[in-house]
Amino acid sequence: xxxxxxxxxxxxxxxxxxxxxxxxxxxxxxxxxxxxxxxxxxxxxxxxxxxxxxxxxxxxxxxxxxxxxxxxxxxxxxxxxxxxxxxxxxxxxxxxxxxxxxxxxxxxxxxxxxxxxxxxxxxxxxxxxxxxxxxxxxxxxxxxxxxxxxxxxxxxxxxxxxxxxxxxxxxxxxxxxxxxxxxxxxxxxxxxxxxxxxxxxxxxxxxxxxxxxxxxxxxxxxxxxxxxxxxxxxxxxxxxxxxxxxxxxxxxxxxxxxxxxxxxxxxxxxxxxxxxxxxxxxxxxxxxxxxxxxxxxxxxxxxxxxxxxxxxxxxxxxxxxxxxxxxxxxxxxxxxxxxxxxxxxxxxxxxxxx
Amino acid sequence: xxxxxxxxxxxxxxxxxxxxxxxxxxxxxxxxxxxxxxxxxxxxxxxxxxxxxxxxxxxxxxxxxxxxxxxxxxxxxxxxxxxxxxxxxxxxxxxxxxxxxxxxxxxxxxxxxxxxxxxxxxxxxxxxxxxxxxxxxxxxxxxxxxxxxxxxxxxxxxxxxxxxxxxxxxxxxxxxxxxxxxxxxxxxxxxxxxxxxxxxxxxxxxxxxxxxxxxxxxxxxxxxxxxxxxxxxxxxxxxxxxxxxxxxxxxxxxxxxxxxxxxxxxxxxxxxxxxxxxxxxxxxxxxxxxxxxxxxxxxxxxxxxxxxxxxxxxxxxxxxxxxxxxxxxxxxxxxxxxxxxxxxxxxxxxxxxx
Ligand SMILES: NC(=O)c1ccc[n+]([C@@H]2O[C@H](COP(=O)([O-])OP(=O)(O)OC[C@H]3O[C@@H](n4cnc5c(N)ncnc54)[C@H](OP(=O)(O)O)[C@@H]3O)[C@@H](O)[C@H]2O)c1
Ligand SMILES: NC(=O)c1ccc[n+]([C@@H]2O[C@H](COP(=O)([O-])OP(=O)(O)OC[C@H]3O[C@@H](n4cnc5c(N)ncnc54)[C@H](OP(=O)(O)O)[C@@H]3O)[C@@H](O)[C@H]2O)c1
Numbered sequence: 001x002x003x004x005x006x007x008x009x010x011x012x013x014x015x016x017x018x019x020x021x022x023x024x025x026x027x028x029x030x031x032x033x034x035x036x037x038x039x040x041x042x043x044x045x046x047x048x049x050x051x052x053x054x055x056x057x058x059x060x061x062x063x064x065x066x067x068x069x070x071x072x073x074x075x076x077x078x079x080x081x082x083x084x085x086x087x088x089x090x091x092x093x094x095x096x097x098x099x100x101x102x103x104x105x106x107x108x109x110x111x112x113x114x115x116x117x118x119x120x121x122x123x124x125x126x127x128x129x130x131x132x133x134x135x136x137x138x139x140x141x142x143x144x145x146x147x148x149x150x151x152x153x154x155x156x157x158x159x160x161x162x163x164x165x166x167x168x169x170x171x172x173x174x175x176x177x178x179x180x181x182x183x184x185x186x187x188x189x190x191x192x193x194x195x196x197x198x199x200x201x202x203x204x205x206x207x208x209x210x211x212x213x214x215x216x217x218x219x220x221x222x223x224x225x226x227x228x229x230x231x232x233x234x235x236x237x238x239x240x241x242x243x244x245x246x247x248x249x250x251x252x253x254x255x256x257x258x259x260x261x262x263x264x265x266x267x268x269x270x271x272x273x274x275x276x277x278x279x280x281x282x283x284x285x286x287x288x289x290x291x292x293x294x295x296x297x298x299x300x301x302x303x304x305x306x307x308x309x310x311x312x313x314x315x316x317x318x319x320x321x322x323x324x325x326x327x328x329x330x331x332x333x334x335x336x337x338x339x340x341x342x343x344x345x346x347x348x349x350x351x352x353x354x
Numbered sequence: 355x356x357x358x359x360x361x362x363x364x365x366x367x368x369x370x371x372x373x374x375x376x377x378x379x380x381x382x383x384x385x386x387x388x389x390x391x392x393x394x395x396x397x398x399x400x401x402x403x404x405x406x407x408x409x410x411x412x413x414x415x416x417x418x419x420x421x422x423x424x425x426x427x428x429x430x431x432x433x434x435x436x437x438x439x440x441x442x443x444x445x446x447x448x449x450x451x452x453x454x455x456x457x458x459x460x461x462x463x464x465x466x467x468x469x470x471x472x473x474x475x476x477x478x479x480x481x482x483x484x485x486x487x488x489x490x491x492x493x494x495x496x497x498x499x500x501x502x503x504x505x506x507x508x509x510x511x512x513x514x515x516x517x518x519x520x521x522x523x524x525x526x527x528x529x530x531x532x533x534x535x536x537x538x539x540x541x542x543x544x545x546x547x548x549x550x551x552x553x554x555x556x557x558x559x560x561x562x563x564x565x566x567x568x569x570x571x572x573x574x575x576x577x578x579x580x581x582x583x584x585x586x587x588x589x590x591x592x593x594x595x596x597x598x599x600x601x602x603x604x605x606x607x608x609x610x611x612x613x614x615x616x617x618x619x620x621x622x623x624x625x626x627x628x629x630x631x632x633x634x635x636x637x638x639x640x641x642x643x644x645x646x647x648x649x650x651x652x653x654x655x656x657x658x659x660x661x662x663x664x665x666x667x668x669x670x671x672x673x674x675x676x677x678x679x680x681x682x683x684x685x686x687x688x689x690x691x692x693x694x695x696x697x698x699x700x701x702x703x704x705x706x707x708x
Contacts, residue, residue, distance in 0.1 A: 150675075154508030154617035156567045156606065171535065178532030181525065182656075183611030189656045206650035211611050213510045213655060215668050215682040220648050224628060224670025224680075233673065246674035250617035250682060252510065255609050257537030257565050263508035263604035265619075274578060294574050296560035301567060302536075302543045314569050316578025319587065320600035321504075326578075328569040328604065 002031030003353035004065050005346060006090065008081065009072035010035035010046060010055055013164045014095060018072060018339040019048055029350035036062050063088040067353040068346045071095055072339065086123030091352075093125050093345045095338055097227075100126040100235055107238045109133065110344045111286055112140035117348050125345055130337030131155055131217070131228055131251060132235040134260040135329050137310045137336070141284040142277060143240050146268035146323070150246040153232060156254045156261040157217055158301060161333050162204045169203050170255055173210040183211030209255045217251035226251060259301035260333045267324040274315050277325055281312055286336070291315050299330040308335055356385030357707035358419050359700060360444065362435065363426035364389035364400060364409055367518045368449060372426060372693040373402055383704035390416050417442040421707040422700045425449055426693065440477030445706075447479050447699045449692055451581075454480040454589055461592045463487065464698045465640055466494035471702050479699055484691030485509055485571070485582055485605060486589040488614040489683050491664045491690070495638040496631060497594050500622035500677070504600040507586060510608045510615040511571055512655060515687050516558045523557050524609055527564040537565030563609045571605035580605060613655035614687045621678040628669050631679055635666055640690070645669055653684040661686060662694055 005028075009015045015037070022028060033048050035055045042057040056062050058081060063069060069085040071078045071094040078096035085092045099105040099122075106116035107126045117125055128136065139148060159166035176196035182188045189208040190200060200207060207214045218227030233247035281287045290299045291313040299311035310331040318324035331337050363369040369391070376382060387402050389409045396411040410416050412435060417423060423439040425432045425448040432450035439446045453459040453476075460470035461480045471479055482490065493502060513520035530550035536542045543562045544554060554561060561568045572581030587601035635641045644653045645667040653665035664685040672678035685691050 152506045152619045154604070156510070156608070174528060175532050178529050183659065185660045186658055187656075207654045208656055211609065211656050213608055213610060213615060215615070215617070215652050215654070216647065216650060220650075222648075224647055224668060225673075226647065248619050248672045248675060248678070248680050250508070250619075250668070250680055252615075252617065252682075254510070254567055255565065256567060261567055261569070261606075263569070263606065265506045265602050265604075293570065293578055293580065294576075296570060296574075298569050300561045300569070302541075302562055302565050304540055305537065306539045314578060314604070318602045319579075321602060324602070326602050326604055328606075 002029060003067035003350055004032040004034065005030040006034040006036055006063065006066040006069040007072070008036040008058060008069060011037040011041045011044065012072055013160055013167070014072040014334055014338045017334040018070065018343060019046060021335070021339055021343050023049060029347060029354065034062070034066060060084050060088065063090050066090040068093060068349050070342050070346055072342070082124050083122070091120065091123055091125065091349050093127065093342050095127045095342050097129060097231070099124050100128065101238065107235060108345050109136045109140065109239055109341060110348060111137045111284065112239055113241065114348060117345060127338070127342045127345065128235045128239060129228065129231045130161055130333035131157060131260055132232050132239070133337045133341055134310065134331030134333060135262050135264055136239055137284060137286045138281065138312050138329050139266065140240060141280050141287065142266065142268070145276070145280050146270045146272045148240065148242060148245060148266060149269050150267035151236065152248050152265040154250045154263045155252055156256065157251060158256040158258045158260055158333055159209060159253065160258040161217070161260065165204045167257055169205065170209055170257060172198055173208060174255070177210045205253060209253060212255070214253040215250065217253055256301045258332060258334055259305040259330050260337060261301050261328065261330045263328055265318065265324065265326050267321060270323065272323055272325055274317055277315050286310060287312055289313070298328060301330050304330050305332055306335070307332060308340055310336060356383060357421035357704050358386040358388065359384040360388040360390055360417065360420040360423040361426070362390040362412060362423060365391040365395045365398065366426055367514055367521070368426040368688055368692040371688040372424065372697060373400060375689070375693055375697050377403060383701060383708065388416070388420060414438050414442065417444050420444040422447060422703050424696050424700055426696070436478050437476070445474065445477055445479065445703050447481065447696050449481045449696050451483060451585065453478050454482065455592065461589060462699050463490045463494065463593055463695060464702060465491045465638065466593055467595065468702060471699060481692070481696045481699065482589045482593060483582065483585045484515055484687035485511060485614055486586050486593070487691045487695055488664060488685030488687060489616050489618055490593055491638060491640045492635065492666050492683050493620065494594060495634050495641065496620065496622070499630070499634050500624045500626045502594065502596060502599060502620060503623050504621035505590065506602050506619040508604045508617045509606055510610065511605060512610040512612045512614055512687055513563060513607065514612040515571070515614065519558045521611055523559065524563055524611060526552055527562060528609070531564045559607060563607060566609070568607040569604065571607055610655045612686060612688055613659040613684050614691060615655050615682065615684045617682055619672065619678065619680050621675060624677065626677055626679055628671055631669050640664060641666055643667070652682060655684050658684050659686055660689070662689055664690060
């Protein structure tokens, strides 16, 4: 019998893209597909592969008969419910931050470490955070060839990284400031938002995003670091299998709806040239090279959003740093950065249950 | 007699801010102030320190009797006309890129290398580009204490760095997309701009900026580098007096009106701590520390625009790199990044002519 797939968090930003992905596939290895969300969404109808499915509320019984359960829900819901799904016999593939650094949970990017899906003593497999994932296919391919040793990255992160609420907020802010000559006096954007009934206290972001960028992502973790910056470091090390990888990340939110971008400065143990990097990327199916700066050809988030691959451009040899490349990478944080990678892991598991 | 000051490019983005700065001063050391622009603007009236002045067209005679001439015009106009002003006896303080890397022209940031204003064999002093300038007061102070050796920076650059045209374009783009759920499909923003009569071919930027970021600034210089990135490297080395400084920069345009931001990863020869950096910045008048990440206190461009100092926050010790700080800096590209620094140089010169 074809295995049963559950999608927990089917109504969220990532869950919605997951359903798009499943609907877009020519064929899927699943029999039943079950949609799960909070009790608030129970009874909602969503069409999946031509069939109208009814969302059911999260409960232990919801996992009965499920072989693979993908979790696209907040950390604390995953922390509580992924073990419940596993205890009922499902493999949980979790997109939250709850299990990523757990030594007994593999952190998987299929292009880089697909072999680890089998090593899951807890019955749980974790999906990396979207910022790390946006560069992993590209970095994994380079690492394989040249051996990565150091990484300095600055991010340009989309608001949908903060879920539906983040997207709604950006649209509301841009509508409130449209047609007004703002962004020229300290605090004029904040004041305008306030008077439009959009105080920052109500935003998922700690400062305005209209006409602005905000150098914080995630929660504060001490010593000057926000959680997203530490995730980039710790998850990169775990996925690439380089415990001593040197990493410094600065994560910055920008007024982009979807698709994270990163400016990457990567140092390798072996000599690396732009030509060699082009060759490596050319051979990596999930990376698209968009790199002809003379003709202003490079990836930008609004020009590549919605696609599965990672887009890489602006590749150049660092002038003063040996064995070092600088490049710019854009990846859809809801697709490869979240739903797509999770789904790819789930598909790798399907044959076990066929 | 009090010296005569000329402002060439009085009608531009930088020139307009220059006039604000002059009008905001309690006192100025100048007698006559002369406003110069293209023949298109000749006859225009602008009020400076309570007096209505008439803009005159650029000509050799316009420099007669001028002691200090500030140039805020495109490169090619400066290249031609700064030597003319110098030949007529004025000191030219040039804000364009025309003379910055000329060995016979000092490149001055008063906080860092004020002593060099006297060494001007050509009668010309250059002002750094705005991206470099945005971090120079902060970096200069750190260098003085800890000796800078390496610099990896990624920028978040405002559209006014491309002049009035850049600002007009961003406003037009945001108005065209307001209220529309764009930024979710590859190219949907570009298509909407096109249908609103705003094709990218008419933009000063090579891609949309609404819901987007664009990893290019300046013109293409070969080997993967754009001019702004090379300026950051070459001008930092010259200003700080470190010919061997290792620099890699990625310059990215963001939908911010004014104020450039930079994510800086700076390595020093000597040990550096966050506390020591706080102390150094506390002692540097033109740097304001905004650094309490636990309370989401850090600088953002829209919150500090319009001010003279550079704002620094998110200061942290790099976890894996010795003697290295990561920080985020915001500086108004039209004030300290352009007009203010030029004006500060001009004021340093005034006593020579008093
Ligand atoms: N957005 C991204 O770029 C991204 C990338 C990588 C990973 N992630 C992670 O993916 C997860 C989902 O993120 P998102 O952006 O999709 O969030 P979201 O838009 O807020 O969606 C949250 C989903 O979780 C469900 N949910 C919330 N509370 C629940 C409860 N008590 N019981 C059952 N279901 C509950 C919601 O159902 P209702 O609609 O019924 O409330 C909704 O389906 C998070 O862990 C996030 O960190 C997100
Ligand atoms: N914007 C920044 O952040 C920034 C920062 C640092 C340095 N800079 C540099 O500062 C300079 C001015 O930039 P901007 O942004 O102010 O440019 P802008 O807004 O385009 O203004 C250009 C100015 O130059 C004048 N001009 C143009 N062609 C002329 C000609 N043939 N003869 C005489 N005057 C002429 C214009 O006068 P009309 O109005 O009469 O045309 C106008 O006053 C540039 O070199 C730029 O690279 C800019």
